[in-house]
Amino acid sequence: MRVTVSRKAHFNAAHRLYRADWDDAKNESTFGKCSNEYFHGHNYELIVHVTGEINPETGYVMDMKVLRDLIKSEVEDAFDHKNLNVQVPEFKNLIPTAENIVVVIYNKLRPHLETQQDLEVVLYETPRNFVKYNGK
Amino acid sequence: MRVTVSRKAHFNAAHRLYRADWDDAKNESTFGKCSNEYFHGHNYELIVHVTGEINPETGYVMDMKVLRDLIKSEVEDAFDHKNLNVQVPEFKNLIPTAENIVVVIYNKLRPHLETQQDLEVVLYETPRNFVKYNGK
Amino acid sequence: MRVTVSRKAHFNAAHRLYRADWDDAKNESTFGKCSNEYFHGHNYELIVHVTGEINPETGYVMDMKVLRDLIKSEVEDAFDHKNLNVQVPEFKNLIPTAENIVVVIYNKLRPHLETQQDLEVVLYETPRNFVKYNGK
Amino acid sequence: MRVTVSRKAHFNAAHRLYRADWDDAKNESTFGKCSNEYFHGHNYELIVHVTGEINPETGYVMDMKVLRDLIKSEVEDAFDHKNLNVQVPEFKNLIPTAENIVVVIYNKLRPHLETQQDLEVVLYETPRNFVKYNGK
Amino acid sequence: MRVTVSRKAHFNAAHRLYRADWDDAKNESTFGKCSNEYFHGHNYELIVHVTGEINPETGYVMDMKVLRDLIKSEVEDAFDHKNLNVQVPEFKNLIPTAENIVVVIYNKLRPHLETQQDLEVVLYETPRNFVKYNGK
Amino acid sequence: MRVTVSRKAHFNAAHRLYRADWDDAKNESTFGKCSNEYFHGHNYELIVHVTGEINPETGYVMDMKVLRDLIKSEVEDAFDHKNLNVQVPEFKNLIPTAENIVVVIYNKLRPHLETQQDLEVVLYETPRNFVKYNGK
Numbered sequence: 028m029r030v031t032v033s034r035k036a037h038f039n040a041a042h043r044l045y046r047a048d049w050d051d052a053k054n055e056s057t058f059g060k061c062s063n064e065y066f067h068g069h070n071y072e073l074i075v076h077v078t079g080e081i082n083p084e085t086g087y088v089m090d091m092k093v094l095r096d097l098i099k100s101e102v103e104d105a106f107d108h109k110n111l112n113v114q115v116p117e118f119k120n121l122i123p124t125a126e127n128i129v130v131v132i133y134n135k136l137r138p139h140l141e142t143q144q145d146l147e148v149v150l151y152e153t154p155r156n157f158v159k160y161n162g163k
Numbered sequence: 164m165r166v167t168v169s170r171k172a173h174f175n176a177a178h179r180l181y182r183a184d185w186d187d188a189k190n191e192s193t194f195g196k197c198s199n200e201y202f203h204g205h206n207y208e209l210i211v212h213v214t215g216e217i218n219p220e221t222g223y224v225m226d227m228k229v230l231r232d233l234i235k236s237e238v239e240d241a242f243d244h245k246n247l248n249v250q251v252p253e254f255k256n257l258i259p260t261a262e263n264i265v266v267v268i269y270n271k272l273r274p275h276l277e278t279q280q281d282l283e284v285v286l287y288e289t290p291r292n293f294v295k296y297n298g299k
Numbered sequence: 300m301r302v303t304v305s306r307k308a309h310f311n312a313a314h315r316l317y318r319a320d321w322d323d324a325k326n327e328s329t330f331g332k333c334s335n336e337y338f339h340g341h342n343y344e345l346i347v348h349v350t351g352e353i354n355p356e357t358g359y360v361m362d363m364k365v366l367r368d369l370i371k372s373e374v375e376d377a378f379d380h381k382n383l384n385v386q387v388p389e390f391k392n393l394i395p396t397a398e399n400i401v402v403v404i405y406n407k408l409r410p411h412l413e414t415q416q417d418l419e420v421v422l423y424e425t426p427r428n429f430v431k432y433n434g435k
Numbered sequence: 436m437r438v439t440v441s442r443k444a445h446f447n448a449a450h451r452l453y454r455a456d457w458d459d460a461k462n463e464s465t466f467g468k469c470s471n472e473y474f475h476g477h478n479y480e481l482i483v484h485v486t487g488e489i490n491p492e493t494g495y496v497m498d499m500k501v502l503r504d505l506i507k508s509e510v511e512d513a514f515d516h517k518n519l520n521v522q523v524p525e526f527k528n529l530i531p532t533a534e535n536i537v538v539v540i541y542n543k544l545r546p547h548l549e550t551q552q553d554l555e556v557v558l559y560e561t562p563r564n565f566v567k568y569n570g571k
Numbered sequence: 572m573r574v575t576v577s578r579k580a581h582f583n584a585a586h587r588l589y590r591a592d593w594d595d596a597k598n599e600s601t602f603g604k605c606s607n608e609y610f611h612g613h614n615y616e617l618i619v620h621v622t623g624e625i626n627p628e629t630g631y632v633m634d635m636k637v638l639r640d641l642i643k644s645e646v647e648d649a650f651d652h653k654n655l656n657v658q659v660p661e662f663k664n665l666i667p668t669a670e671n672i673v674v675v676i677y678n679k680l681r682p683h684l685e686t687q688q689d690l691e692v693v694l695y696e697t698p699r700n701f702v703k704y705n706g707k
Numbered sequence: 708m709r710v711t712v713s714r715k716a717h718f719n720a721a722h723r724l725y726r727a728d729w730d731d732a733k734n735e736s737t738f739g740k741c742s743n744e745y746f747h748g749h750n751y752e753l754i755v756h757v758t759g760e761i762n763p764e765t766g767y768v769m770d771m772k773v774l775r776d777l778i779k780s781e782v783e784d785a786f787d788h789k790n791l792n793v794q795v796p797e798f799k800n801l802i803p804t805a806e807n808i809v810v811v812i813y814n815k816l817r818p819h820l821e822t823q824q825d826l827e828v829v830l831y832e833t834p835r836n837f838v839k840y841n842g843k
Binding site for chain 4 (some may be wrong): 043057058059121122123124125126127129130148154155156157158159160163
């Protein structure tokens with residue numbers, strides 16, 4: 028009897044999409060306005076899904092307060108009000124596209140969950156654009 | 164050609180999380196503010212997903228009005244404006260965590276669907292906390 | 300140049316609508332399911348609007364973090380995960396309808412704002428029912 | 436490392452649900468108010484999910500601007516501000532239920548994606564009724 | 572002590588914007604795709620605000636169930652699943668723009684409220700376009 | 708008979724809150740994480756309200772397509788995917804707080820409307836923080 032518990036969170040950050048090994052024209056044609064050298068930013072909305080067995084003693088798959096605090100320490104404290112390109116080590120050599128950010132978040136959270144639990148992460152970059160990763 | 168049809172509904176209810184066989188300190192340390200002896204409450208938002216073949220004659224997997232009425236008779240009439248711990252028999256000996264509530268709702272709806280149809284139930288306890296169960 | 304700054308917050312609580320000086324039939328005919336003696340509950344969503352002059356030095360009407368902390372100390376800490384009828388003194392002799400709750404919240408916040416600032420409070424009892432009060 | 440990228444879009448359209456080979460009584464008993472001979476309409480909200488490998492050079496599964504333009508040319512230009520029964524060829528002999536519309540949209544988009552990419556389409560007919568199809 | 576109570580509702584309808592006394596070119600240049608002769612449609616979301624004194628006996632400005640039933644009988648029953656141009660008498664000689672619809676709804680509800688109560692009506696034609704009228 | 712027509716739009720941008728004439732400690736104590744020297748960013752959601760008389764010939768207060776295009780040329784083209792501090796001239800000597808941004812947007816839109824029309828602008832910096840200005 029596996030149930031999924033889900034928690035929403037958010038953080039605000041600046042980023043730009045570009046490759047230093049490409050010239051401006053190629054960056055512009057690939058990433059458009061997102062390659063703006065002075066950065067732009069987003070309110071990232073995050074949904075973390077954890078699937079596991081219900082503990083019959085507590086009726087919890089996982090205490091939501093523990094999940095909330097895990098998201099805070101691993102994601103919000105690391106990304107919120109930051110410039111992802113400049114201030115977040117994982118993106119020193121990785122373009123901070125929504126796809127790459129969601130994989131980074133998954134990899135930061137995964138070690139803190141039990142082996143039998145499944146993890147899926149959804150990240151909204153804007154209300155109309157979002158991505159999802161579950162480690163498969 | 165299996166399609167999923169989904170219907171949103173909601174109900175308001177009071178509950179508390181605690182175990183009579185634990186002392187207050189253990190209830191408090193496990194369930195925090197949710198163990199308040201005088202109860203608190205939520206606007207529960209419910210999404211019911213039914214997956215099945217499209218009936219070629221009607222173009223329906225399932226008549227949404229039938230699904231709406233099923234949710235009303237099985238869930239809303241039983242839970243809305245109720246105290247889950249005191250007034251809903253399923254929670255007499257089961258802690259009404261979101262996880263346990265979603266399993267109870269699944270079990271109430273499942274017998275009313277066709278064998279070939281799949282059911283998944285999502286329950287929002289707050290806009291930031293939600294759970295999902297599909298019988299697996 | 301007066302600008303309105305607005306902050307959303309929320310709290311969960313149990314309540315019931317009834318008058319001790321009325322019999323059950325009159326309570327039931329007036330308040331319907333809301334008079335359930337074992338209580339029901341809601342996720343109350345709160346929006347606080349403060350209107351005032353922009354401080355030319357900071358560009359702020361009011362620091363949103365100060366507003367957030369004021370809402371927390373005056374409203375969330377007092378109402379969240381509580382039974383309004385039983386555990387919140389303001390409702391000992393006042394029916395906790397949405398209308399009365401929004402007036403109580405206004406009266407708790409008003410003394411903490413500057414005289415020249417206007418206050419308006421919006422309270423959602425459910426996603427479809429909400430109330431507003433601005434002291435007039 | 437497969438990631439899902441998702442894009443929301445919308446279109447407005449009129450439709451009615453009925454079968455010319457049924458009499459009015461049977462159409463009415465099956466489709467209710469939706470069989471109104473003068474049509475009614477909806478704001479259809481659409482979510483398109485594309486799952487595939489991240490391109491390590493760009494950090495993209497698929498350029499969201501390309502996905503946005505594909506949805507525009509295949510769905511919005513064909514359906515927006517149209518009468519689905521009268522003006523959209525796919526529904527000349529197919530009842531425009533939400534289920535049938537989502538399958539038609541899937542079939543219009545599928546050929547434009549890479550073979551290794553998975554497609555899932557979600558269509559909201561109203562904020563409370565929605566459907567999903569992924570080709571399986 | 573005047574408080575505003577608000578209630579959300581919705582209805583689906585078909586319409587077109589055109590004037591019979593204009594030729595097609597002028598209708599097209601003025602109303603664009605909205606003049607489509609075969610109609611299109613919307614999920615109209617409605618918010619009704621009623622402002623008045625709190626009744627000290629009940630704590631209500633107005634019983635929300637009464638407001639809900641009034642909206643149902645005056646608006647939903649008259650407009651839902653209808654073709655506004657063809658089936659709603661108020662629009663026989665009035666273009667069903669959002670502006671005209673919101674004034675019609677205001678005029679239908681106003682006589683049912685007390686003189687001392689204020690009424691404001693908000694109508695969403697799409698999630699991005701909406702209108703408001705309060706009789707002034 | 709004055710009706711308000713409203714249109715939602717959005718833009719993404721980077722910014723930071725700080726004063727060059729203050730030292731880092733004072734900027735930090737006043738603006739907190741928002742003073743991060745490498746910038747952060749937001750998805751700004753914008754609502755523009757225009758109030759005026761309904762044109763009896765068209766049933767419009769203002770053509771929504773004209774309003775949409777005005778918002779695009781005056782706001783989205785100027786602010787979207789930009790660094791407000793560095794790339795938007797209005798903020799060369801003005802701190803880009805939400806309050807100051809909403810006043811700048813109001814001042815850019817106001818000259819394009821008729822004298823008899825009223826304008827109000829709402830700007831969401833995050834889903835929980837927003838501001839409003841109407842020129843008074």
